[in-house]
Amino acid sequence: MTGTNGERVGRRRFLGYVLAAPTLVTAAEFGLAPVAASAPAPASGAQLPSPDITDVIDLNDMMTLAALPTSGLISVEVNQDGTVSFALPRAEVGQGITTSTAMLIAEELSVPLDRVRVTLADARLELVFNQLTGGSNTTFATYTPIRVAAAIARRRLLDAAATELGSAVTDLTLDTGVITDRSGRSVDIGALAEKAASTRNQQVPVELTARANFTVIGKPHNRIDALAAVTGRKKFAMDLDVPDAKPTMVCRAPTINGTVRSVANLGEVRAMPGVTDVVVISTGVAVRAETFGQCVDGVRALRVTWKPGTAEGKSDDIVLRELERAELPLGLPSPMPTVEAKFTFFFRGNSALEPNCAVADVRADRAEIWSSLKSPIVAKQTLAAKLGLPPSRVTVHVVEGGGSFGRKLFFDAALEAAEVSQKVGRPVKLMWHRADDSRQGRTHPMATSRVRASYLGDTVLGYHQRHTSVATDLGHGLGEIITATAAQLPVGDIGFSETFFQLSQTMSYNFGISTRLLSETDKGFNTGSMRNVYSPDVTCARELIVDQLAARMGKNPYRFRRDFLRDERSRAVLDKVAEVGQWGRAMPAGTAQGIAFHAEYKAVSAALIEIDCRPETVNRPIRDGVTGPRVTKVVFAVDVGLAVNPRGLEAQMMGCISDGIALALTSSLHLRDGYFLEASWDNYFYTRQWNTPPDLQIIVMPSTSENPGGAGELGVAASMAAVACAYGRATGTMPTSFPINHGTLSFTPKPTVPPIPPSPTDGLEHAR
Amino acid sequence: MPEHTFRVNGEQVTVDVADDVRLLWVLRDILGITGPKYGCGINVCKACTSHLNSTAVNPCAIPVSDLEPTDEVTTIEGLPATVGQELHPMQQAWLDHDVAQCGYCQPGQIMAAVALVRRIAAEGRAITDADLDGLRNICRCGTYFRIREAIKAGARNM
Numbered sequence: 001m002t003g004t005n006g007e008r009v010g011r012r013r014f015l016g017y018v019l020a021a022p023t024l025v026t027a028a029e030f031g032l033a034p035v036a037a038s039a040p041a042p043a044s045g046a047q048l049p050s051p052d053i054t055d056v057i058d059l060n061d062m063m064t065l066a067a068l069p070t071s072g073l074i075s076v077e078v079n080q081d082g083t084v085s086f087a088l089p090r091a092e093v094g095q096g097i098t099t100s101t102a103m104l105i106a107e108e109l110s111v112p113l114d115r116v117r118v119t120l121a122d123a124r125l126e127l128v129f130n131q132l133t134g135g136s137n138t139t140f141a142t143y144t145p146i147r148v149a150a151a152i153a154r155r156r157l158l159d160a161a162a163t164e165l166g167s168a169v170t171d172l173t174l175d176t177g178v179i180t181d182r183s184g185r186s187v188d189i190g191a192l193a194e195k196a197a198s199t200r201n202q203q204v205p206v207e208l209t210a211r212a213n214f215t216v217i218g219k220p221h222n223r224i225d226a227l228a229a230v231t232g233r234k235k236f237a238m239d240l241d242v243p244d245a246k247p248t249m250v251c252r253a254p255t256i257n258g259t260v261r262s263v264a265n266l267g268e269v270r271a272m273p274g275v276t277d278v279v280v281i282s283t284g285v286a287v288r289a290e291t292f293g294q295c296v297d298g299v300r301a302l303r304v305t306w307k308p309g310t311a312e313g314k315s316d317d318i319v320l321r322e323l324e325r326a327e328l329p330l331g332l333p334s335p336m337p338t339v340e341a342k343f344t345f346f347f348r349g350n351s352a353l354e355p356n357c358a359v360a361d362v363r364a365d366r367a368e369i370w371s372s373l374k375s376p377i378v379a380k381q382t383l384a385a386k387l388g389l390p391p392s393r394v395t396v397h398v399v400e401g402g403g404s405f406g407r408k409l410f411f412d413a414a415l416e417a418a419e420v421s422q423k424v425g426r427p428v429k430l431m432w433h434r435a436d437d438s439r440q441g442r443t444h445p446m447a448t449s450r451v452r453a454s455y456l457g458d459t460v461l462g463y464h465q466r467h468t469s470v471a472t473d474l475g476h477g478l479g480e481i482i483t484a485t486a487a488q489l490p491v492g493d494i495g496f497s498e499t500f501f502q503l504s505q506t507m508s509y510n511f512g513i514s515t516r517l518l519s520e521t522d523k524g525f526n527t528g529s530m531r532n533v534y535s536p537d538v539t540c541a542r543e544l545i546v547d548q549l550a551a552r553m554g555k556n557p558y559r560f561r562r563d564f565l566r567d568e569r570s571r572a573v574l575d576k577v578a579e580v581g582q583w584g585r586a587m588p589a590g591t592a593q594g595i596a597f598h599a600e601y602k603a604v605s606a607a608l609i610e611i612d613c614r615p616e617t618v619n620r621p622i623r624d625g626v627t628g629p630r631v632t633k634v635v636f637a638v639d640v641g642l643a644v645n646p647r648g649l650e651a652q653m654m655g656c657i658s659d660g661i662a663l664a665l666t667s668s669l670h671l672r673d674g675y676f677l678e679a680s681w682d683n684y685f686y687t688r689q690w691n692t693p694p695d696l697q698i699i700v701m702p703s704t705s706e707n708p709g710g711a712g713e714l715g716v717a718a719s720m721a722a723v724a725c726a727y728g729r730a731t732g733t734m735p736t737s738f739p740i741n742h743g744t745l746s747f748t749p750k751p752t753v754p755p756i757p758p759s760p761t762d763g764l765e766h767a768r
Numbered sequence: 769m770p771e772h773t774f775r776v777n778g779e780q781v782t783v784d785v786a787d788d789v790r791l792l793w794v795l796r797d798i799l800g801i802t803g804p805k806y807g808c809g810i811n812v813c814k815a816c817t818s819h820l821n822s823t824a825v826n827p828c829a830i831p832v833s834d835l836e837p838t839d840e841v842t843t844i845e846g847l848p849a850t851v852g853q854e855l856h857p858m859q860q861a862w863l864d865h866d867v868a869q870c871g872y873c874q875p876g877q878i879m880a881a882v883a884l885v886r887r888i889a890a891e892g893r894a895i896t897d898a899d900l901d902g903l904r905n906i907c908r909c910g911t912y913f914r915i916r917e918a919i920k921a922g923a924r925n926m
């Protein structure tokens with residue numbers, strides 16, 4: 001059977017449920033997955049194909065597969081005031097998924113976007129693998145089930161309206177939340193919320209709207225939480241008013257993961273103004289007080305003797321040698337001409353602007369936790385075990401987060417808050433000082449990437465990459481998913497880091513025989529999967545080598561990539577940035593363009609960057625900031641298959657570009673004697689206004705698929721790589737160490753004892 | 769404990785707290801005004817930016833005892849009232865440009881932007897790229913480009 005747009009209608013038919021409830025509640029199984037995107041078109045032209053495991057299965061497929069055996073339902077509820085509620089089992093941390101989710105519901109239910117209320121679901125154990133926000137998987141995994149539930153609600157409402165108005169369903173239209181019959185009589189869906197409800201659970205089939213008929217999906221929409229954000233009404237964990245949950249901070253060791261040996265002045269600090277409790281916990285000494293300011297004073301006053309940490313005595317150089325020892329061989333040198341290089345990527349912080357924080361109210365027989373959590377089920381299980389409570393007695397609320405970048409996959413602050421609350425017997429509002437967040441918080445691990453490519457004439461014969469990294473901690477649920485599914489994957493018996501690595505990386509070029517391997521070492525650091533995980537470093541190394549290959553073959557970087565990319569969709573984004581960014585235009589000495597490509601999450605992306613490396617730009621003065629080369633222009637093209645909200649997608653790419661610039665040029669952590677020197681934002685040089693490209697164009701390509709790919713992290717890799725390539729072309733030297741300014745320490749490190757800096761008193765002098 | 773009296777968002781308030789507690793914590797922990805955010809506590813991230821008598825300040829660096837009874841503190845919550853509207857033109861520009869991602873930095877960004885535009889207007893000139901480069905507020909979600917666009921638009925309506 002063929003629909004109007006040539007698509008089989010059968011592919012749009014799904015089963016969902018009407019649930020027994022006082023008002024209309026419809027549901028669908030989470031495992032309902034869209035039909036997997038088809039494999040890329042076969043290699044074209046004379047280049048040697050590189051068969052790739054991600055042609056068969058990628059990380060997104062695996063996460064969606066992991067969901068199949070579970071039967072957790074997600075449900076849409078129609079309320080009597082005409083609003084529609086949905087509790088999203090994911091974490092909103094800035095990526096805009098509450099907005100895109102509301103759009104899916106608005107589309108299938110024909111209600112205005114502002115009538116859809118999306119909240120974040122508490123931890124739901126029965127969802128098993130299905131409540132993890134990561135791998136840019138949210139939209140991909142929820143796209144179908146949310147629409148199915150909404151479409152069933154629409155049908156039920158139309159049926160109820162038919163009875164109410166005495167009309168045939170076929171004579172009714174549902175538009176902006178109002179159902180109207182031919183004679184013009186109408187009823188709001190709110191008035192039907194009870195009548196459309198069911199007294200028993202029943203399974204019903206439903207057909208989804210065809211893509212050609214979408215009126216909401218695929219159109220740009222502003223965020224539904226924007227008003228709350230700009231008025232200060234948006235509530236983050238530390239803004240919650242939980243009775244008696246008083247400010248709490250922790251005095252931490254001067255070195256990474258050091259622990260308390262003894263405290264000399266507990267009594268003295270307990271007597272300080274505002275302080276209510278001081279207790280030793282597994283990670284330091286917690287101070288609870290009337291205000292966070294008094295916590296800062298208490299933490300600074302503590303005199304603690306510490307046991308060594310897990311990276312004692314280590315510095316950048318030592319870790320680099322560890323990495324060298326862990327490197328896997330690249331194999332015998334090729335008899336053909338080769339390009340080969342080794343790249344170094346230093347530690348980077350993945351702090352969000354909202355520091356690690358959580359509210360905890362732990363009683364003898366129950367506990368309640370509030371925090372921004374991307375893996376709330378694992379958090380709940382871990383918290384229950386730590387507190388000695390059954391999981392059913394632990395309630396975990398997922399609060400909207402002030403950024404994540406991988407940080408909120410972990411629940412370090414929730415564990416601490418629970419521990420402190422249990423010890424003091426009262427609720428706490430626990431927050432890490434920025435210095436804690438920077439020095440003891442999770443990092444993107446230091447890594448090296450060795451690449452060798454061999455070629456002959458105009459053909460690339462082989463491409464081999466050996467990525468060696470300080471171990472990335474994936475023990476937050478994604479690990480469990482991989483462990484549970486790895487056995488079914490065609491990757492053999494490898495650990496889950498390697499599985500993750502293999503599934504998240506793709507060889508996008510026809511480079512003949514291609515291999516990539518990950519080797520990890522040293523578990524002594526607090527690491528995590530920072531936005532886009534391995535891809536920025538791996539892609540940056542690859543794209544720099546691609547530029548070298550192009551030079552050897554006498555082709556320009558754009559032309560070379562075009563000739564070797566494996567499919568039309570990839571070439572289309574590359575062509576787009578070259579055209580809009582006027583690839584090859586004449587530029588002054590010391591400035592240059594760079595171009596790069598990256599594919600992941602069933603999406604493709606390309607970036608064209610212009611950089612200014614002239615001394616007058618590099619050395620422009622900024623107080624307490626790193627200036628360096630300026631990215632003056634970015635053109636970025638992205639094809640995610642189907643972009644649910646193009647404006648949101650543009651926003652994500654903009655953020656990814658800011659990240660890519662920082663990773664290439666300015667942001668890193670310096671490890672010295674077992675601790676990171678960086679203690680705040682005046683030490684850690686994330687992109688600032690003075691590093692922001694004044695000219696930025698993001699192009700969302702027309703939809704090339706029925707299904708949305710991932711978007712939240714996609715843009716980091718191509719951005720970082722294009723900045724690196726542009727820098728290499730502007731300076732005439734390929735950069736091999738990132739960020740490029742890591743060798744220069746641009747600040748005076750703050751002391752480690754006390755572990756947090758004093759609160760300044762000169763604020764009035766800086767009024768502007 | 770000492771009492772401190774000053775004005776917040778148009779209302780006189782008196783708080784009973786030690787002299788050296790910074791204004792940020794008086795606002796957030798005692799008065800429950802949570803628009804100003806903590807991002808560093810040492811006046812470098814600018815997430816807490818608010819206004820004191822119409823200029824931008826960072827309450828994480830102001831001991832509450834520095835305030836006089838006539839001092840007017842304006843946080844993001846009180847910004848619309850300064851123009852007698854539901855939303856300040858800068859907030860509207862932020863909505864029009866869909867600036868916010870996680871939103872954590874945005875109250876501080878908007879307060880800094882309003883003060884910047886006022887300062888430039890007082891100098892009798894138009895806002896430049898260099899002025900925008902001088903803004904120090906961190907946005908870890910990387911919304912800088914839309915912030916620049918929104919400030920230019922907001923300035924036109926201020």
Ligand code: FES
Nearest residue numbers: 807809811814828
């Ligand atoms: S918290 Fe005040 S400037 Fe960072």
Ligand code: FES
Nearest residue numbers: 870871873907909
């Ligand atoms: S919007 Fe998230 S820090 Fe700025």
